[in-house]
Amino acid sequence: MAEAYCVKxxxxxxxxxxQRTEINARGGKKRPALKGSCPVCGTKMMRILPKGK
Incomplete structure (x- = not known):
């Protein structure tokens, strides 16, 4: 499991x-990211991963 910051x-x-996904970056490129939810409050969380992973 990955760690991310919960804003709430x-x-x-x-x-x-x-879930592993891709988000749009500058110049029409894609960046890998992880989307999930906070186990405490249920808020959506996202973590942008390094380009090579």
């Missing part, structure tokens, strides 16, 4: 139900 809880938490 204002704390770093382990993501629940994480």
């Amino acid at each position: 809880c204002k704390a770093k938490r382990e993501m629940k139900n994480e």
